[in-house]
Amino acid sequence: xxxxxxxxxxxxxxxxxxxxxxxxxxxxxxxxxxxxxxxxxxxxxxxxxxxxxxxxxxxxxxxxxxxxxxxxxxxxxxxxxxxxxxxxxxxxxxxxxxxxxxxxxxxxxxxxxxxxxxxxxxxxxxxxxxxxxxxxxxxxxxxxxxxxxxxxxxxxxxxxxxxxxxxxxxxxxxxxxxxxxxxxxxxxxxxxxxxxxxxxxxxxxxxxxxxxxxxxxxxxxxxxxxxxxxxxxxxxxxxxxxxxxxxxxxxxxxxxxxxxxxxxxxxxxxxxxxxxxxxxxxxxxxxxxxxxxxxxxxxxxxxxxxxxxxxxxxxxxxxxxxxxxxxxxxxxxxxxxxxxxxxxxxxx
Amino acid sequence: xxxxxxxxxxxxxxxxxxxxxxxxxxxxxxxxxxxxxxxxxxxxxxxxxxxxxxxxxxxxxxxxxxxxxxxxxxxxxxxxxxxxxxxxxxxxxxxxxxxxxxxxxxxxxxxxxxxxxxxxxxxxxxxxxxxxxxxxxxxxxxxxxxxxxxxxxxxxxxxxxxxxxxxxxxxxxxxxxxxxxxxxxxxxxxxxxxxxxxxxxxxxxxxxxxxxxxxxxxxxxxxxxxxxxxxxxxxxxxxxxxxxxxxxxxxxxxxxxxxxxxxxxxxxxxxxxxxxxxxxxxxxxxxxxxxxxxxxxxxxxxxxxxxxxxxxxxxxxxxxxxxxxxxxxxx
Numbered sequence: 209x210x211x212x213x214x215x216x217x218x219x220x221x222x223x224x225x226x227x228x229x230x231x232x233x234x235x236x237x238x239x240x241x242x243x244x245x246x247x248x249x250x251x252x253x254x255x256x257x258x259x260x261x262x263x264x265x266x267x268x269x270x271x272x273x274x275x276x277x278x279x280x281x282x283x284x285x286x287x288x289x290x291x292x293x294x295x296x297x298x299x300x301x302x303x304x305x306x307x308x309x310x311x312x313x314x315x316x317x318x319x320x321x322x323x324x325x326x327x328x329x330x331x332x333x334x335x336x337x338x339x340x341x342x343x344x345x346x347x348x349x350x351x352x353x354x355x356x357x358x359x360x361x362x363x364x365x366x367x368x369x370x371x372x373x374x375x376x377x378x379x380x381x382x383x384x385x386x387x388x389x390x391x392x393x394x395x396x397x398x399x400x401x402x403x404x405x406x407x408x409x410x411x412x413x414x415x416x417x418x419x420x421x422x423x424x425x426x427x428x429x430x431x432x433x434x435x436x437x438x439x440x441x442x443x444x445x446x447x448x449x450x451x452x453x454x455x456x457x458x459x460x461x462x463x464x465x466x467x468x469x470x471x472x473x474x475x476x477x478x479x480x481x482x483x484x485x486x487x488x489x490x491x492x493x494x495x496x497x498x499x500x501x502x503x504x505x506x507x508x509x510x511x512x513x514x515x516x517x518x519x520x521x522x523x524x525x526x527x528x529x530x531x532x533x534x535x536x537x538x539x540x541x542x543x544x545x546x547x548x549x550x551x552x553x554x555x556x
Numbered sequence: 557x558x559x560x561x562x563x564x565x566x567x568x569x570x571x572x573x574x575x576x577x578x579x580x581x582x583x584x585x586x587x588x589x590x591x592x593x594x595x596x597x598x599x600x601x602x603x604x605x606x607x608x609x610x611x612x613x614x615x616x617x618x619x620x621x622x623x624x625x626x627x628x629x630x631x632x633x634x635x636x637x638x639x640x641x642x643x644x645x646x647x648x649x650x651x652x653x654x655x656x657x658x659x660x661x662x663x664x665x666x667x668x669x670x671x672x673x674x675x676x677x678x679x680x681x682x683x684x685x686x687x688x689x690x691x692x693x694x695x696x697x698x699x700x701x702x703x704x705x706x707x708x709x710x711x712x713x714x715x716x717x718x719x720x721x722x723x724x725x726x727x728x729x730x731x732x733x734x735x736x737x738x739x740x741x742x743x744x745x746x747x748x749x750x751x752x753x754x755x756x757x758x759x760x761x762x763x764x765x766x767x768x769x770x771x772x773x774x775x776x777x778x779x780x781x782x783x784x785x786x787x788x789x790x791x792x793x794x795x796x797x798x799x800x801x802x803x804x805x806x807x808x809x810x811x812x813x814x815x816x817x818x819x820x821x822x823x824x825x826x827x828x829x830x831x832x833x834x835x836x837x838x839x840x841x842x843x844x845x846x847x848x849x850x851x852x853x854x855x856x857x858x859x860x861x862x863x864x865x866x867x868x869x870x871x872x873x874x875x876x877x878x879x880x881x882x883x884x885x886x887x
Contacts, residue, residue, distance in 0.1 A: 306670030313668040322636055327660050333626050337633020367626025528671030531729035534804040552845025
């Protein structure tokens with residue numbers, strides 16, 4: 209059973225809820241960052257919600273995903289808890305990574321979410337390894353890598369595509385083409401018409417879909433997953449989408465015009481899908497308003513939870529380096545103390 | 557090898573000891589699998605994995621494309637999802653190719669995720685010069701990785717250490733980089749045959765006891781230092797320690813020895829600046845400053861690459877006679 213069944217009314221409403229949850233989460237994260245509550249920097253997924261929800265909706269819970277620096281959407285689509293996510297963004301010990309990861313490294317391995325990642329092309333080889341695990345164990349599960357158009361220029365992405373296709377692994381590769389690699393437009397980074405053409409080099413199917421349409425992404429990933437499980441190997445899917453915000457919050461965005469953003473917003477994945485559900489009788493206007501209110505409440509609760517959650521103790525910085533601790537860490541931590549440090553042994 | 561003297565043992569080469577460890581761990585745990593360039597049909601470019609594909613099949617002994625970033629990354633992903641991959645990178649000089657997956661993924665994943673994943677990945681690779689393989693196939697890279705937080709590093713100098721440490725590495729839930737010295741694959745030694753024989757990461761071995769000077773030697777230089785110690789016996793009593801693991805490092809064993817001898821020579825084939833020698837020496841200074849009677853001596857590669865032509869290569873590589881010269885400077 210896929211996580212979401214878009215052939216049912218409940219499934220379609222759930223897809224809408226998840227897209228709304230991602231958007232509300234990230235709008236809130238943007239506000240908290242602007243207010244200085246979130247340290248570091250954040251990359252928001254606003255505008256791209258249909259890709260994560262369509263793709264993760266087509267997966268089963270047992271399937272693995274790898275994510276990117278722009279990972280909040282993948283986390284929520286994969287079913288992670290917004291409270292623990294928000295706690296991680298605020299640096300709390302109650303966050304998914306006990307405050308050690310932050311926005312760019314949220315992971316929940318138990319939920320088969322193998323991590324957001326600060327290196328744009330690092331996810332595909334890792335997903336290939338997860339797919340290799342599924343293959344070696346003879347399990348009916350797949351691994352899906354999300355990565356951006358910018359990452360397609362990175363060598364390790366192609367090494368992963370080559371390995372997964374050479375070994376016919378149950379992997380799905382999803383390019384989120386949001387039109388910019390940081391501040392450089394996609395056409396200045398690649399010498400192909402569409403990024404899915406790269407699949408030809410590996411003799412695997414390559415397909416470009418409308419990444420503003422959750423159904424289109426869902427259908428493409430459903431077929432890719434079927435192929436993977438039937439032993440037909442990986443598929444490369446390019447989802448054409450758009451990020452409304454800058455590369456990171458605070459990005460002056462000198463590389464694009466406001467009018468371009470407005471044009472893409474006319475195809476916004478949330479209102480277009482909402483209208484479709486209303487047209488087909490899945491949802492009324494009132495029910496939509498209720499859904500929006502419920503999602504806002506969920507995110508408000510997440511913020512309240514995160515604000516109440518404790519910050520880590522400074523000494524927690526020395527935990528979690530290894531399963532079996534290395535004595536060096538304690539030794540050198542002690543040397544930072546005024547009364548610590550090695551004293552050269554016994555004086556003669 | 558005091559811990560193993562009561563165990564059944566047989567004479568085998570360094571290569572055979574590594575192969576035995578791989579075989580035993582593959583029999584012991586079906587989640588263990590091997591991958592790398594030509595590890596299967598070919599049996600490994602140094603023949604270490606010879607026969608294992610026939611024994612365990614092509615799924616568990618996987619020949620990869622020449623694609624280090626891809627297959628090391630796949631090792632990271634397989635380890636994060638509960639497997640125990642043993643990935644071979646043919647020469648340590650090639651570690652720059654998958655460096656991103658080693659440094660930003662393998663080494664950091666557990667910590668960044670708040671301790672919520674294991675990284676049961678072993679990377680086997682070869683280092684060392686002496687066969688005219690020139691600069692891109694002769695380097696000694698272990699210092700890079702021993703320096704980088706989140707990675708355990710083994711560089712054994714004897715067949716027994718190689719077997720015991722590789723088994724520990726494969727069973728470990730931490731990433732371990734296992735550096736094999738390609739010049740000692742034929743070296744023989746007594747190796748415990750029990751499947752239960754392991755050597756913990758971070759435990760040094762006193763290979764020869766002595767009273768006048770401590771030689772901390774790694775890899776090929778362990779055996780060469782033992783020969784030097786034998787040559788000097790009667791004049792100088794030399795203690796030889798193989799740290800076996802470089803991270804964690806058995807500081808206590810080194811310090812205990814230096815407190816006894818008052819003199820320290822560190823022999824390791826890595827380049828000298830900012831290196832393994834400096835770290836071992838500094839640990840001794842921190843813990844046994846007042847016991848050190850003479851300047852600490854370093855024996856290593858004088859910050860060059862390893863050249864091709866035999867007289868050039870021989871010039872820069874450290875040998876037993878360099879260890880002897882270092883001892884004679886301070887005794």
